[in-house]
Amino acid sequence: MYRILRKTLKTGVLTEKAPTSSDAALEALGIEVKRLVDKRFNGSLAIREVDAGSCNACELEIHALNNPYYDVERFGIHFVASPRHADILLVTGPVSRHMETALLRTWEATPAPKWVIACGDCACDGGLFGRDNYATRGGVEAVLPVDLYIPGCPPAPVELMMGLLNLFNAAD
Amino acid sequence: MGRFDWLSEYLAQLEDEHVLVRRGSAQRLAPAHVLEIDAEDWGRAARQASLLEYRWCGLWGDEHEDHIRVYACLEHAGDYVVLQTAVDADTPVLPSHVPSYPIADRPERHAQDMLGLVFSDSPDERRWTRHQAWPESSYPLRADFHLPADQGGQPAPADGGYPFQHIKGEGVCEIPVGPVHAGIIEPGHFRFHAVGEEILSLEQRLGYVHKGIEKAAQGRDAAALVRLAGRVSGDSTVAHAWAACQSLERAVGCRVDRRAQQLRGLLCERERVANHLGDIGAICNDVGFAFALYQCSRLRENWLRRNQELFGHRLLMDLLLPGGVAVDLDTRARESLKQDHQRLMEETNELFDILLDQPSLEDRLLNTGVLRPATARALGCTGYVGKASGQAFDLRASNPYPPYDRQPMKTVCLADGDVMARVQLRMEEIRRSLEWMDELLDALEPGELQCRWQPPQAPCEGLGFVESWRGEIITYVRLDAGGKVARFFPRDPSWHTWPALERIVMGNIVPDFPVCNKSVNGSYSGQDL
Ligand code: SF4
Numbered sequence: 001m002y003r004i005l006r007k008t009l010k011t012g013v014l015t016e017k018a019p020t021s022s023d024a025a026l027e028a029l030g031i032e033v034k035r036l037v038d039k040r041f042n043g044s045l046a047i048r049e050v051d052a053g054s055c056n057a058c059e060l061e062i063h064a065l066n067n068p069y070y071d072v073e074r075f076g077i078h079f080v081a082s083p084r085h086a087d088i089l090l091v092t093g094p095v096s097r098h099m100e101t102a103l104l105r106t107w108e109a110t111p112a113p114k115w116v117i118a119c120g121d122c123a124c125d126g127g128l129f130g131r132d133n134y135a136t137r138g139g140v141e142a143v144l145p146v147d148l149y150i151p152g153c154p155p156a157p158v159e160l161m162m163g164l165l166n167l168f169n170a171a172d
Numbered sequence: 173m174g175r176f177d178w179l180s181e182y183l184a185q186l187e188d189e190h191v192l193v194r195r196g197s198a199q200r201l202a203p204a205h206v207l208e209i210d211a212e213d214w215g216r217a218a219r220q221a222s223l224l225e226y227r228w229c230g231l232w233g234d235e236h237e238d239h240i241r242v243y244a245c246l247e248h249a250g251d252y253v254v255l256q257t258a259v260d261a262d263t264p265v266l267p268s269h270v271p272s273y274p275i276a277d278r279p280e281r282h283a284q285d286m287l288g289l290v291f292s293d294s295p296d297e298r299r300w301t302r303h304q305a306w307p308e309s310s311y312p313l314r315a316d317f318h319l320p321a322d323q324g325g326q327p328a329p330a331d332g333g334y335p336f337q338h339i340k341g342e343g344v345c346e347i348p349v350g351p352v353h354a355g356i357i358e359p360g361h362f363r364f365h366a367v368g369e370e371i372l373s374l375e376q377r378l379g380y381v382h383k384g385i386e387k388a389a390q391g392r393d394a395a396a397l398v399r400l401a402g403r404v405s406g407d408s409t410v411a412h413a414w415a416a417c418q419s420l421e422r423a424v425g426c427r428v429d430r431r432a433q434q435l436r437g438l439l440c441e442r443e444r445v446a447n448h449l450g451d452i453g454a455i456c457n458d459v460g461f462a463f464a465l466y467q468c469s470r471l472r473e474n475w476l477r478r479n480q481e482l483f484g485h486r487l488l489m490d491l492l493l494p495g496g497v498a499v500d501l502d503t504r505a506r507e508s509l510k511q512d513h514q515r516l517m518e519e520t521n522e523l524f525d526i527l528l529d530q531p532s533l534e535d536r537l538l539n540t541g542v543l544r545p546a547t548a549r550a551l552g553c554t555g556y557v558g559k560a561s562g563q564a565f566d567l568r569a570s571n572p573y574p575p576y577d578r579q580p581m582k583t584v585c586l587a588d589g590d591v592m593a594r595v596q597l598r599m600e601e602i603r604r605s606l607e608w609m610d611e612l613l614d615a616l617e618p619g620e621l622q623c624r625w626q627p628p629q630a631p632c633e634g635l636g637f638v639e640s641w642r643g644e645i646i647t648y649v650r651l652d653a654g655g656k657v658a659r660f661f662p663r664d665p666s667w668h669t670w671p672a673l674e675r676i677v678m679g680n681i682v683p684d685f686p687v688c689n690k691s692v693n694g695s696y697s698g699q700d701l
Contacts, residue, residue, distance in 0.1 A: 003526050003529070007463075007526060011470065051356075052359075053381045054381065055697050056358055056407055056695060056697050059358065061487075064469070067466075067469035067470065067473050068466050068469065068470050069473050079355075081354030081355065093383070096382055097303075098379055098382050099351065101328065101329055102352055102359065102380070104327060129385070129388055129400075133383065133388055134305070134306060135305060135312070135383050154406070156486055
């Protein structure tokens with residue numbers, strides 16, 4: 001136990017004021033996200049992530065949002081297990097047709113008001129897997145109304161945060 | 173023993189069994205040795221291989237005008253033999269390998285769904301990759317495939333009628349999980365049978381992230397294929413791109429400069445370290461030890477940021493090209509990398525020492541999720557799943573390709589086969605990768621980053637073999653006369669470790685499933701294709 005405490009103290013607080021300290025515009029990003037989560041979502045925003053055919057790299061970067069550097073929980077953003085608790089569906093992948101019904105059911109289970117984010121190039125327009133593909137829908141918008149597109153292959157954690165901010169601003 | 177010393181024994185056995193080898197070739201799919209046999213001998217050839225305890229490591233078909241070629245890959249002592257046969261496109265029937273190699277079950281069902289192959293004596297004819305998105309009688313990898321017009325527009329229904337196996341009995345509960353799981357992970361369906369908390373059986377149903385990669389590859393050029401290969405399983409983007417590059421380069425006879433090979437090795441080991449760090453933290457977190465998660469994800473994030481600074485992509489996507497690599501390292505970057513390595517070595521030494529000294533962690537990971545060596549062997553598991561269960565095979569040492577040929581990797585093998593062994597194996601691999609990368613940086617040779625890529629003049633084919641962090645990747649590519657892809661089949665190691673998970677969880681309790689699962693960490697995308 002003592003060694004854990006020592007290591008924790010030695011590591012110190014890593015969480016960055018903003019996603020990267022080099023860019024002044026990004027300095028404000030975290031604060032702005034928090035302000036809008038407080039205002040629009042009463043301080044708590046729940047996201048259900050749905051992999052609809054991703055290559056899994058988008059998931060890796062979404063995961064990174066919870067590491068000590070980005071730590072989006074501190075802005076009141078939670079990734080939830082049940083769509084019934086979700087405000088936002090964060091969808092990755094070109095929507096494989098084998099996931100289509102599951103995605104639709106997840107969306108139906110999400111209470112309104114709700115927003116859909118297409119996360120990554122695949123989710124935006126089919127990406128490298130193409131649109132003319134027997135196995136996919138070539139993007140989320142073919143299946144669900146999309147409120148926001150976050151391109152990137154995969155989008156980096158900072159881009160994901162900026163994307164969220166754009167959504168809040170649009171919803172504001 | 174020299175390479176392929178064992179082959180004569182196999183050939184003698186085949187002869188005894190009256191299996192006629194019509195043609196053999198050491199060049200066509202080098203470094204593998206191809207044996208062409210008749211379809212009727214397909215099952216017997218597998219049987220002899222299984223008696224000699226060769227590892228079965230993959231199957232794929234390839235449609236040519238009026239026939240379908242079928243390939244199966246076997247490994248022994250680090251060498252590969254590819255059995256090849258042909259069946260008529262109208263009656264594509266051949267014996268199954270499943271009676272000799274149960275692990276051939278899913279690959280055969282994949283070939284059945286994608287190409288219409290019929291494995292006459294297979295004990296399991298259920299669909300695997302196909303759900304309800306296309307009709308049973310049409311096969312996406314056949315040239316005449318098209319979606320019925322009315323199917324294209326409708327949402328594909330869920331595959332609710334899939335015939336799972338059922339266990340009945342007093343107190344037996346059936347627990348369906350997925351495809352959408354709690355958490356930020358890939359989709360798949362798990363069907364548990366449990367008595368109380370104890371798992372009697374697990375049956376997996378995958379295929380949810382099937383995105384038609386094999387078909388989508390067709391008609392692309394070499395560069396586009398390598399980008400696509402980098403998305404077969406995004407967490408292994410370097411390794412899959414590398415395997416695709418190898419097969420392309422062997423197909424057209426393109427020699428890659430040593431410097432480019434060294435840089436590929438560096439990138440692939442960086443990918444290994446990043447994934448091992450992330451998973452070690454996540455495994456500990458699955459038993460409630462959040463300290464490890466935060467420390468490991470911190471180290472991983474530092475590592476990814478350095479990827480971005482030095483190579484322009486956090487996950488190292490699109491850095492390999494046919495014939496070479498897209499990035500270089502200058503002297504300053506090399507020095508800074510060595511400092512990184514030293515820092516990470518110190519940090520992980522301290523951190524892993526703490527982790528391995530936690531009685532509560534030991535309590536949860538030791539003897540949990542045991543994969544016995546005999547089972548690992550039968551399933552042909554590679555990577556940390558195989559290596560933690562006594563299967564020493566690691567391509568980097570068993571059949572070293574450049575740069576491992578001249579700069580050997582000291583690989584690790586443990587015997588216990590539990591979650592703890594898989595964790596410890598990955599801890600040790602991080603250390604060895606760091607040491608290896610240091611040596612590599614000192615030995616980096618001057619040279620070209622990319623040789624000129626010249627599309628072939630005639631149809632050609634090649635095989636790639638790469639050791640990813642998850643295990644052995646085997647990739648087959650065939651190019652047409654115009655240099656466009658005619659067939660692409662990437663065999664991710666997950667084809668072998670997913671079935672291992674079914675065995676691993678038996679007798680464990682349901683609440684330990686997440687940690688067992690994470691310790692195996694099969695790729696859904698890599699197997700669903
Ligand atoms: S956008 Fe790129 S990283 Fe994300 S799932 Fe698609 S291919 Fe993978």
